[in-house]
Amino acid sequence: MDRMKQNLHQASKASYQDYFGKSISLFCASLVGMLVVAILYFVMTRGLATFTQNHISLRSFLLGQTWNPTQIGANGQPEVGALPMIVTSLAVTLLAALLATPFAVGVALFVTEIAPRRGGQLLQPMIELLVGIPSVVYGFIGLSALVPLMRHLFGGTGFGILTGTLVLFVMVLPTITSLASDSLRAVPLDYHSAALALGATRWQMLYKVVLRAALPGILTAVIFGMARAFGEALAVQMVIGNAVLMPKGWLTPTSTLTSQLTTGIGNTTLGTLPNNVLWSLALILLVMSLFFNSLVRFIGRRGRMQK
Amino acid sequence: MTAIMTSTDVHLAYGAKEALHGFDLSFKQHEISALIGPSGCGKSTYLRCLNRMNDLLPDVTITGTFKLGAQDIYAAKVDVVTLRQRVGMVFQQPNPFPFSVYENVAFGLNVVGHYAKADLDQRVETSLKQAAVWDEVKDHLTENARTFSGGQQQRICLARVLAAQPEVILLDEPTSALDPISSAKIEQTLLTLKANYSIIIVTHNLQQAARISDQTAFFLNGQLVENTPTQQIFIKPQQKTTSDYLNGKFG
Numbered sequence: 001m002d003r004m005k006q007n008l009h010q011a012s013k014a015s016y017q018d019y020f021g022k023s024i025s026l027f028c029a030s031l032v033g034m035l036v037v038a039i040l041y042f043v044m045t046r047g048l049a050t051f052t053q054n055h056i057s058l059r060s061f062l063l064g065q066t067w068n069p070t071q072i073g074a075n076g077q078p079e080v081g082a083l084p085m086i087v088t089s090l091a092v093t094l095l096a097a098l099l100a101t102p103f104a105v106g107v108a109l110f111v112t113e114i115a116p117r118r119g120g121q122l123l124q125p126m127i128e129l130l131v132g133i134p135s136v137v138y139g140f141i142g143l144s145a146l147v148p149l150m151r152h153l154f155g156g157t158g159f160g161i162l163t164g165t166l167v168l169f170v171m172v173l174p175t176i177t178s179l180a181s182d183s184l185r186a187v188p189l190d191y192h193s194a195a196l197a198l199g200a201t202r203w204q205m206l207y208k209v210v211l212r213a214a215l216p217g218i219l220t221a222v223i224f225g226m227a228r229a230f231g232e233a234l235a236v237q238m239v240i241g242n243a244v245l246m247p248k249g250w251l252t253p254t255s256t257l258t259s260q261l262t263t264g265i266g267n268t269t270l271g272t273l274p275n276n277v278l279w280s281l282a283l284i285l286l287v288m289s290l291f292f293n294s295l296v297r298f299i300g301r302r303g304r305m306q307k
Numbered sequence: 308m309t310a311i312m313t314s315t316d317v318h319l320a321y322g323a324k325e326a327l328h329g330f331d332l333s334f335k336q337h338e339i340s341a342l343i344g345p346s347g348c349g350k351s352t353y354l355r356c357l358n359r360m361n362d363l364l365p366d367v368t369i370t371g372t373f374k375l376g377a378q379d380i381y382a383a384k385v386d387v388v389t390l391r392q393r394v395g396m397v398f399q400q401p402n403p404f405p406f407s408v409y410e411n412v413a414f415g416l417n418v419v420g421h422y423a424k425a426d427l428d429q430r431v432e433t434s435l436k437q438a439a440v441w442d443e444v445k446d447h448l449t450e451n452a453r454t455f456s457g458g459q460q461q462r463i464c465l466a467r468v469l470a471a472q473p474e475v476i477l478l479d480e481p482t483s484a485l486d487p488i489s490s491a492k493i494e495q496t497l498l499t500l501k502a503n504y505s506i507i508i509v510t511h512n513l514q515q516a517a518r519i520s521d522q523t524a525f526f527l528n529g530q531l532v533e534n535t536p537t538q539q540i541f542i543k544p545q546q547k548t549t550s551d552y553l554n555g556k557f558g
Contacts, residue, residue: 190402194464197360198415198471199392208414213405 040286047283050276056080061280067244067260069274080277082257084246086284089256091161091247092236093229096168097176101222104176105211108218111177112184113206124181130174139235142167147239150251159241160251167235172225179224183217184210220296227292231285233258257281311336311475311505312357312394317371319352319361326352329371330531332524334475339497339506341516341537344526345558350509353526354477357507358394359387375475392419395468399480401460403452403467408435408444411452411463415471430470438466439496458489465496469504476500478508482515494519513553517541525549 011019050056056077064081066073073079111123146166151158187210195205211218233256241253242263255263261281268275313333319326327349334340342350355361356369359380373380380390392415403411412431416422422430431448435441440462444455452463461481468476478497482490490512497506497519510516516523517537524534525546533545544550552558 188402190398190400191404193360193363193398194402194404194467195414196363197358197391197396197398198418198467199388199390200414200418201388204418208417209404 043279043282043286046276046279047286048280050080050273050280054078054273054276056273056277061277062086065246069277078273080273080280082277082281082284084244085255085257085260085281088161088164088240088247088254089230089258092164092168092240092256093226095161095165096172096229097222097226099165099169100173100176100225104173104180104221104225105218107173107177108180108184109206109211112181113210124178127174127177130170131178135171135232135235136238138167138171139238142235142239154251156251157241157253158251159239159253160249161240161247161254162250163239164236164256167239168229168232171232171235172229175228176221176225179221180214180218183214183221186217187213216299216302219299223292223296223299227289230288230292231258233262237262257285261285309336310334312373312375312507314356314373315371317353317356317373318369319349319356320368321364322366326529327356328529332531332534334505334507335522336505337501337503338521339501339508339519340522340524341520342507342509342524342526343511343513343516343552344532345552346511348526349529350524350526351479354479354507354509357475357477358391358396360396362387392471393473394475394477395471395473396477396479397461397464397468397481400484401457401464403460403463405451405453407449408452408455408463409448412466412470415467419471431466434466434470435463437469437496437500438462439492439499440466456489458485458492461485461489461493462496465493469500473504475505475507478506480509480511483511490515513541525552527552 050061051058060075060077061080061082063083064079065083066079066081067084068079071078107123107127111120111127142163146163147158149158150156150160150163154162191209191213192205195209196202200208236256237259240256240259242255242259243253244255244260245253247254261278264274264278268278310333313331315331316329317327317332318329332353342354344350352361356373357380361367361369369381375390375394379385380394395415404414406414409431412434413427416427416430432441432445435444440459443459444463447455452460455463461484465476465481482493485493494515497508500506508516508520520537522534523537523540525532525540525544525548527548533540533549535545540549541553544553
């Protein structure tokens with residue numbers, strides 16, 4: 001009879017806990033959301049100050065080739081052309097991805113399909129170890145081993161796009177490999193047996209079915225690798241030469257957006273033009289990473305539709 | 308009628324555990340043969356011996372002889388790839404590739420060699436018609452095969468096998484994941500295919516075996532209990548265990 005008298009409007013302990021849990025996760029989620037908005041706002045206001053307060057034209061910033069923020073140039077404006085850095089950043093990113101992708105897909109195929117046992121036991125931990133090495137170590141190895149080697153092989157200083165690309169290649173290889181392995185592993189075993197039962201050889205199965213079914217995932221892996229390469233600062237800074245000049249060959253000292261940021265940020269005063277333009281460089285990086293992210297989402301959505 | 312596939316003294320072991328305990332079984336050309344029996348009796352395992360799909364599993368030992376026509380399919384020099392083109396297989400779960408219907412059906416052909424576009428088109432159409440799914444997919448050939456219903460997917464898989472023009476088609480419980488209407492369509496298709504192909508089907512559905520097969524083999528615990536013309540086995544089985552199983556006393 002007691003139960004009959006129980007008021008249905010009274011909140012039970014369980015629903016109170018439910019409410020409590022919901023509030024905690026909502027709080028955490030909104031905190032993260034606020035952080036993102038704050039970062040966007042901060043970088044935007046600083047980065048746009050170059051154009052609003054210092055009246056630099058967007059065109060001369062994006063297309064100018066001379067970088068000299070502390071001196072007034074011929075047109076009466078400080079020269080802050082970021083094109084050399086944009087070109088170098090894009091060049092090392094694309095070249096590193098281009099170089100790393102075949103290797104990464106090869107290793108991923110080996111680990112998942114060709115020798116899953118040996119590969120899983122030996123190669124997988126090695127690859128994961130590569131991801132964990134701090135970027136300064138890569139940069140240091142690049143500086144002390146690769147730069148002299150390049151100087152010896154090709155002459156010049158040994159600093160430049162080629163050395164930067166090689167260091168980034170090693171750095172993005174594990175990223176692309178492990179993500180590509182995941183997407184290969186996600187290909188249902190059904191497809192394997194279907195292909196083999198139709199008289200496909202193992203290679204035909206891998207090439208015509210497995211790789212193709214995993215393609216959206218592999219593209220995502222490559223883009224994540226590119227995002228990492230584009231945003232990498234320290235290791236690149238140590239081997240790129242750090243002269244804001246248009247790259248004239250594989251091995252002429254130049255600068256990426258990130259390396260210029262890390263080099264310059266400590267040497268400028270907040271609120272002045274030289275500082276503001278660095279924020280503008282950061283804004284370009286932010287826009288690019290948003291672009292990479294939306295590309296990943298786009299490919300992911302198309303991939304899901306296929307399955 | 309001549310036997311298309313014969314097997315004698317079949318033993319199969321997973322590691323140290325023997326799953327098939329030695330029996331002889333053969334299948335006649337242009338007939339539908341059904342393999343029935345409770346779960347785990349070895350009928351699917353046996354079926355996968357016939358196109359050497361068990362080779363893909365680690366630690367499997369198979370002894371005995373398996374012949375396609377007069378040729379030993381486990382002989383040292385046999386090309387497994389050619390064998391599987393002649394002995395096609397449809398699986399329990401519909402497993403079309405996540406490509407277009409056309410590419411799915413053309414897959415088996417592209418694996419073998421290069422065909423002119425017109426030949427490919429022709430073969431794809433013929434196969435889809437044979438698998439009784441042409442009318443439903445003819446306007447959607449470029450669409451992803453996995454967007455179709457389960458029954459349609461299974462018939463696309465059947466068409467994919469037919470395109471390679473095998474002699475024998477193995478079906479491993481092809482309708483167990485499908486609704487009754489789709490199952491009926493597949494059964495109809497198999498009955499018409501019998502004229503040109505030899506069909507071996509594993510099924511859990513006794514009515515299905517009764518409806519479509521000419522010969523029924525009853526498996527129990529890795530043994531072949533009996534292999535009798537279907538018309539007889541359901542009315543007057545030779546063994547008591549068969550009768551018990553068919554009457555639902557176990558399984």
